Amino acid sequence: MRYESAALEEWMRLYYFSAEIDIGSSGVEDYSLADLRRLLGIEPEELDAITLRDSTSLGGAEVRAAVADRWGTGDPERVMVTHGASEAIYLVLSTLLDPGDEIVALEPSYHSLTSVAQTLGCAVRGWPLRAEDGYVPDMGLLRQLINDRTKAVVVNFPHNPTGATLAPAQRDELVAVTADAGVHLVWDQAFRELTHDGEPLRDPGHDHPRAISIGTLSKGYGLPGLRVGWCLADPDLLGRTLHLRDRMTLHLSPLVEFLATRVARGADLLLAGRLAQARRNLEVLRQWMRDNADVADMVEPRGGVCAFPRLRGHEDTTELCHRLAREHQVLLVPGACFGDPARVRLGFGGPAEPFARGLDLLGKVLHV
Structure with missing residues (x-):
């Protein structure tokens, strides 16, 4: 590759x-780090007590539970914590896709949401967001783009770089279209809580059995250097990603997991x-x-x-x-x-x- x-x-x-x-x-x-300690009430003794041993492959129990409660369905078995959203995207798409598969992806798009599929030998069918349409996605066009070879629809809302997002009814339609077609919905939610005219959208894992949502502390939480992301998906799929992760990063640091847990619990x-x-x-x-x-x-x-x-x-x-x-x-x-x-x-x-x-x-x- x-x-x-x-x-x-x-x-x-x-x-x-x-x-x-x-x-x-x-x-x-x-x-x-001083900001985090002040805002979240982290005492020096808590940091001193952390033992820098290995963590578990999908993440420690506390951080998985915190992520599930804040951003997921409440089920920690559907959570994997990763080295930023970039690792989650790579692990999921590399595990999910086979050469010859097709995905439908927004245009324009963050590069890794399409390049991983292309490098694996998959076709990418663009679902364009057009300025003349106010960057409102065309659901009718999405239905036309999905075919028998489509393995996944890959989106990121709110969208980078346009700032576009969906109304709740549009979100429900997107979930329904992909669920009815029997394809995975891979939703990069890096900007989920950065909304300007409505509430954050409900995670698709609540009502789509093949939904995969990806998040990060880098964008809305001002912690890009912490390198914490996560993937919310069916536990079987998360388990299959470990064949690749075992050859890459293995797990997160317990120090990083401690901070991520406190951030998730005090995210507001x-x-x-x-x-x-x-x-x-x-x-x-x-x-x-x-x-x-x-x-x-x-x-x-x-x-x-x-x-x-x-x-x-x-x-x-x-x-x-x-x-x-x-x-x-x-x-x-x-x-x-x-x-x-x-x-x-x-x-x-x-x-x-x-x-x-x-x-x-x-x-x-x-x-x-």
Whole structure:
């Protein structure tokens, strides 16, 4: 198996660690360990008591129960904790798919949601989200795309990079369409609780026997460096992923599992402030769009902390984004990383003052 380079990750390697202002990432502002200890009431003695031995293959009992209670159906047997959502995606798709299978996947999409299938020798049928439709998914088209060779429908809502999401009735229709067709529904829910005009959507595991949902502490909880993700699925499928995991990461660290358990039990304490900050930044972005309507336009993001605006007069925004990074130390992600080069991924989850400065610099560059 040989993977092609992932354009998004290549871009982030270039500029993520050197940029002074980040308006391109898709998560909220990061927390420190001191922040976690203060917010969650973690005492030094609790950390000192952790023995750094091996953990179990699917995760320790406490962290699996905490994840099941917060994000799943309450059944810890349906939980596997992983090294971020990326490991969960890789393990699940590599276990589920065989060469010659087909999947239906959203376009644009986060790269690993499609590249794993392609590298395994599977066909990927694109289910496009179109700006002219307000990035509302076409369920009629989904029905047409599913055929006898379809093994899974792969989605991520709220969506990266557009900020699109589903109304509850649309969520129910998606679950029903895939369940009736007898295909797996692989739902990346990295941004599940980052919603701006409604409540988080119900996990599909409640009403779809072949649902597989994937989550992470990286995006909505400001803990990308903790590298904690999870997969919620039928216990038999989780067990089959271990043949691959036994040759990769084996398990998580008990220290990481301890912190993840406390975060899951106190998730609202971390989420509330960061979501409020993102919504304030979104209002700043709306005003910036109104003030700069001659050079940019966007479909309103309904979830997550990124938008996918079009920059007028730029058929390919890549050089503009290079210029922002090199001359102004501003990280912005070109739409070419998601197959739509006239757009950019613009993240609004970070601190308010740098976000406003980054928008100001972007506006000045666009008006030169």
